[in-house]
Amino acid sequence: MIISVEDRFEKLYMDLKAAGHEVYKLSENKTSEVVIYSGYNTHIAAINASSLTSGNTGVFLINGDNKDAYQIDSMLRNKTYSSLF
Numbered sequence: 727m728i729i730s731v732e733d734r735f736e737k738l739y740m741d742l743k744a745a746g747h748e749v750y751k752l753s754e755n756k757t758s759e760v761v762i763y764s765g766y767n768t769h770i771a772a773i774n775a776s777s778l779t780s781g782n783t784g785v786f787l788i789n790g791d792n793k794d795a796y797q798i799d800s801m802l803r804n805k806t807y808s809s810l811f
Contacts, residue, residue: 727802730758732790734767741795747802760802762790 730752731739742749750756752763788801801807 727760728756728758729760729762729802730754730756731762732764732767734764735762735790738762738790738793738795738798742798745795745799747799758785760786760788762788762798765789765791 727748729742729747729749731742731749732752739749739751750758752761786802786805788798788807790798
């Protein structure tokens with residue numbers, strides 16, 4: 727799974743890389759399945775998700791504000807924002 731992280735999340739970027747994820751900075755415009763953005767600095771409508779994905783698979787958008795790598799990793803494994811139960 728390829729993950730793009732907004733540039734301001736340097737610690738999250740490094741922690742996800744250390745956990746073994748394939749992670750790029752959003753400014754690199756890498757085709758990604760997951761985009762982690764900041765709601766404080768970026769309006770969701772400003773993210774051009776169509777340029778970040780290939781085909782019709784879509785992009786899993788995650789607001790990374792106040793989240794650590796463990797929480798993000800859990801979201802990625804479950805493909806959900808929080809527990810369903």
